[in-house]
Amino acid sequence: MKKVLRETPSQTAGPYVHIGLLPDVAGLDVAHHGIGARTQLEGGAPIVIKGIIRDGAGEIVKDAMVEIWQPDHAGSFGNNAKGFARTHTDFETGEFSFETVKPGSVAWVDGKPQAPHVTVMVFARGINIHLHTRAYFADEADANKTDPVLSSIAEGRETLLAHCDPSSNNTYRFDIALQGDNETVFFDI
Amino acid sequence: MTSDPAKTFSPRDRSWHPAGLTPAYNSSILRSPKRTLLQMPACLSEVSGPVFGHDMLGQHDADMLTNAKVDGEPVGERIVVSGRVLDEYARPQPNVLIEIWQANAGGRYRHVRDGYLAPLDPNFSGYGRCISGADGRYSFRTIRPGPYPFPNNGPAWRPAHIHLSLFGTSFAQRLITQFYFEGDPLIRHCAIVNSVSDPKAVDAMVAKLDLDNAVPFDALAYRLDIVLRGRNQTPADAGHG
Numbered sequence: 001m002k003k004v005l006r007e008t009p010s011q012t013a014g015p016y017v018h019i020g021l022l023p024d025v026a027g028l029d030v031a032h033h034g035i036g037a038r039t040q041l042e043g044g045a046p047i048v049i050k051g052i053i054r055d056g057a058g059e060i061v062k063d064a065m066v067e068i069w070q071p072d073h074a075g076s077f078g079n080n081a082k083g084f085a086r087t088h089t090d091f092e093t094g095e096f097s098f099e100t101v102k103p104g105s106v107a108w109v110d111g112k113p114q115a116p117h118v119t120v121m122v123f124a125r126g127i128n129i130h131l132h133t134r135a136y137f138a139d140e141a142d143a144n145k146t147d148p149v150l151s152s153i154a155e156g157r158e159t160l161l162a163h164c165d166p167s168s169n170n171t172y173r174f175d176i177a178l179q180g181d182n183e184t185v186f187f188d189i
Numbered sequence: 190m191t192s193d194p195a196k197t198f199s200p201r202d203r204s205w206h207p208a209g210l211t212p213a214y215n216s217s218i219l220r221s222p223k224r225t226l227l228q229m230p231a232c233l234s235e236v237s238g239p240v241f242g243h244d245m246l247g248q249h250d251a252d253m254l255t256n257a258k259v260d261g262e263p264v265g266e267r268i269v270v271s272g273r274v275l276d277e278y279a280r281p282q283p284n285v286l287i288e289i290w291q292a293n294a295g296g297r298y299r300h301v302r303d304g305y306l307a308p309l310d311p312n313f314s315g316y317g318r319c320i321s322g323a324d325g326r327y328s329f330r331t332i333r334p335g336p337y338p339f340p341n342n343g344p345a346w347r348p349a350h351i352h353l354s355l356f357g358t359s360f361a362q363r364l365i366t367q368f369y370f371e372g373d374p375l376i377r378h379c380a381i382v383n384s385v386s387d388p389k390a391v392d393a394m395v396a397k398l399d400l401d402n403a404v405p406f407d408a409l410a411y412r413l414d415i416v417l418r419g420r421n422q423t424p425a426d427a428g429h430g
Binding site: 001002003004005008011014017018027028032034056057059061070071077080083084091107108114117119124125127129134149152156179183184185187188 | 240
């Protein structure tokens with residue numbers, strides 16, 4: 001097939017993104033909005049994924065919106081929105097935090113299993129087109145070693161690893177650097 | 190399950206979209222990655238995507254003239270915005286969740302962090318959402334937002350604009366954009382608009398006056414078609430997922 005139209009260009013989500021996407025954060029009272037920081041996946045191991053986002057000067061980004069999309073613990077997405085969640089970076093601390101379950105493995109394009117991962121997208125003022133990355137789990141060392149995507153990354157592979165917080169058994173830290181030292185690897189998929 | 194890349198998505202045309210770094214828009218300077226994006230074929234992680242049902246919508250979500258009404262009509266020029274959601278192969282895209290946010294007629298956002306001196310409108314929140322129909326059509330009612338100043342390199346004004354967030358069937362189609370209004374002289378002065386370099390691409394973000402759809406003695410109308418990335422599959426593939 002031949003493309004006949006061009007994708008509508010992206011524009012920054014801006015600093016007031018919360019009004020439309022997280023109205024309670026903006027201070028609005030919208031009944032039954034239904035989208036928040038928790039996925040609705042059933043079964044598997046409950047986990048928390050939290051982190052901060054830094055800009056190229058090392059400043060913490062406090063007006064971003066972050067979305068995740070992932071399969072359930074068995075690697076199945078299902079025809080629903082259960083594996084989706086969205087939150088903001090806190091206006092004071094800059095931290096984002098998701099409640100979800102540890103995802104199962106999803107097949108790569110050749111049918112072989114990939115290491116478990118969560119798709120992460122970042123939107124904010126100053127980000128002209130959203131940034132797409134993946135959170136892998138540092139405690140899945142064997143699966144990570146053979147993962148086709150991780151293996152293809154020459155530099156910055158470690159920026160995609162979420163590390164389990166030693167003081168808890170289910171909280172993973174996934175900090176994101178938009179630019180500069182330890183700049184997160186972002187994808188064009 | 191496999192996902193043949195030839196039947197999924199070709200890479201985005203990054204020259205049509207804004208670059209990450211557009212120095213005239215100050216905020217992009219420290220928030221744009223310096224590393225080249227890593228190009229990957231879409232696998233099931235990106236070909237799949239959240240499916241939102243029409244039942245998630247509140248009764249007045251698509252009517253921003255009434256969904257925050259307290260004791261009267263919102264101030265401003267009443268408009269109906271409608272169009273179609275298509276993909277790059279011109280196929281209508283049904284069931285696309287469109288989330289909407291905007292400033293009020295004075296250019297003020299109802300947001301805890303907006304302190305612009307234009308007043309809030311007690312009957313307008315600037316929040317809305319709708320889902321495209323089986324034919325890809327969508328429509329919502331609102332007021333035309335006002336321009337407002339924002340900190341950039343010296344004084345800068347945003348043209349009147351409405352923010353849109355869209356989900357196709359694949360997470361790879363995710364898109365957040367803004368649209369503008371035909372004839373607004375501020376469009377060509379805006380560093381955020383001009384983050385998009387091709388004039389044809391800018392024009393694709395400008396809603397056109399749509400007098401045929403105006404509601405007599407009630408509301409003017411604007412038209413905007415929205416294009417999402419298309420999954421490359423032949424009609425023969427379509428029935429087999």
